[in-house]
Amino acid sequence: MARSATSARGGPRERGDTREEPDDVSPDETTGPPALAVEDLTKRFGDGDDAVVAVDDVSLTVERGSVVGLLGPNGAGKTTLIKCALGIVIPDAGSVRVFGNDVRDGRRAAYADVDAMLEGARNDYWRLTVRENLRYFATISGVDPDSVAARHDRLLDRLDLADKADTPVRDLSRGMKQKVSLASVLAGGAELVFLDEPTLGLDVESARTLRAELRRLAVEEGLTIVVSSHDMTTIEAVCDRVVMLSNGRIVADDTVEALLGAAASDAVRVASPDLDAETISELRERFEVVDVDRDARPPAMTVAAGGDRLYEIMDALRAAGVTVSDVRTVQPDLEEVFLERTGSDLGAGRGGDPR
Numbered sequence: 001m002a003r004s005a006t007s008a009r010g011g012p013r014e015r016g017d018t019r020e021e022p023d024d025v026s027p028d029e030t031t032g033p034p035a036l037a038v039e040d041l042t043k044r045f046g047d048g049d050d051a052v053v054a055v056d057d058v059s060l061t062v063e064r065g066s067v068v069g070l071l072g073p074n075g076a077g078k079t080t081l082i083k084c085a086l087g088i089v090i091p092d093a094g095s096v097r098v099f100g101n102d103v104r105d106g107r108r109a110a111y112a113d114v115d116a117m118l119e120g121a122r123n124d125y126w127r128l129t130v131r132e133n134l135r136y137f138a139t140i141s142g143v144d145p146d147s148v149a150a151r152h153d154r155l156l157d158r159l160d161l162a163d164k165a166d167t168p169v170r171d172l173s174r175g176m177k178q179k180v181s182l183a184s185v186l187a188g189g190a191e192l193v194f195l196d197e198p199t200l201g202l203d204v205e206s207a208r209t210l211r212a213e214l215r216r217l218a219v220e221e222g223l224t225i226v227v228s229s230h231d232m233t234t235i236e237a238v239c240d241r242v243v244m245l246s247n248g249r250i251v252a253d254d255t256v257e258a259l260l261g262a263a264a265s266d267a268v269r270v271a272s273p274d275l276d277a278e279t280i281s282e283l284r285e286r287f288e289v290v291d292v293d294r295d296a297r298p299p300a301m302t303v304a305a306g307g308d309r310l311y312e313i314m315d316a317l318r319a320a321g322v323t324v325s326d327v328r329t330v331q332p333d334l335e336e337v338f339l340e341r342t343g344s345d346l347g348a349g350r351g352g353d354p355r
């Protein structure tokens with residue numbers, strides 16, 4: 001995908017710019033058209049009873065400089081949506097505009113400033129060193145690699161790859177290879193990147209480094225990122241906005257804060273060594289016990305505590321001779337928001353992938 005490393009976001013393209021101004025989009029004076037506008041997109045696989053509607057009438061706008069997360073269980077349609085946005089999969093219906101350019105009018109113009117890492121990896125050249133890969137991918141993006149050498153150094157540094165710059169990729173660990181994949185995606189200065197499961201298979205430390213770098217790129221460099229994952233830690237840490245997908249449809253689309261705020265929990269988690277089965281079953285008769293964790297030390301239970309119920313719960317515990325070690329409000333996470341909206345958890349996908 002050819003692209004210019006120097007084109008200002010929303011400003012004039014400076015090099016290799018073959019794009020024409022779209023005629024039926026009215027760009028905002030200051031920001032221009034959104035980085036991505038998907039409208040009424042549908043993609044079906046298979047026929048008849050075996051047909052799967054992978055993406056079902058989805059509309060989505062990604063503003064420039066924003067970081068949007070696609071969150072959903074296996075088979076929710078995240079990858080298909082990204083592939084349609086990238087023109088790798090042709091949708092059955094709907095349209096995709098990238099920086100205002102309808103991809104049906106010409107892929108070169110639409111994808112000039114776009115790059116992607118699909119299914120957690122990218123085809124780096126394993127015989128080339130890390131730095132050679134970055135220079136290669138910058139070159140095929142239409143960018144003189146010498147002009148972006150400082151950017152490459154910075155990327156390698158931030159991703160903890162600097163001391164591996166001259167090591168062939170084949171000699172790196174899996175986590176490092178994945179970080180090289182990300183660096184390669186960013187090597188030519190794309191303005192919009194799609195990252196499909198970027199932390200797939202990464203150890204905790206590498207995943208943290210990668211998340212921090214994505215956040216930095218967004219905040220400091222204004223990179224527009226669409227990231228898909230069923231790992232809500234990544235989505236929560238990196239994204240401004242979350243689009244939740246279930247069975248190909250959008251079930252929520254809002255900022256992380258708004259989604260978590262709307263799911264504000266009235267539940268409290270009470271921990272005590274005195275919480276035995278008998279006490280819990282007595283409490284169940286009066287209160288809504290939503291979860292019991294007998295393996296916790298000390299054992300704990302989560303109880304719905306709307307209104308003044310917290311006082312009643314504490315009174316009942318005292319009356320039952322339970323000495324409370326800890327009591328805290330349960331903070332909802334995106335997993336719970338998803339559960340609330342769909343009735344299923346993020347781990348519950350559509351099942352086997354026929355690919």
Ligand SMILES: Nc1ncnc2c1ncn2[C@@H]1O[C@H](COP(=O)(O)OP(=O)(O)OP(=O)(O)O)[C@@H](O)[C@H]1O
Nearest residue numbers: 045052054073074075076077078079080350353354
């Ligand atoms: N090439 C294909 N042929 C047939 N069915 C497909 C194909 N690609 C995807 N599907 C089906 O479309 C649905 C959505 O799949 P998709 O890979 O987009 O989901 P996903 O949310 O990215 O899942 P995961 O998190 O597992 O990557 C699934 O039921 C999948 O089996």
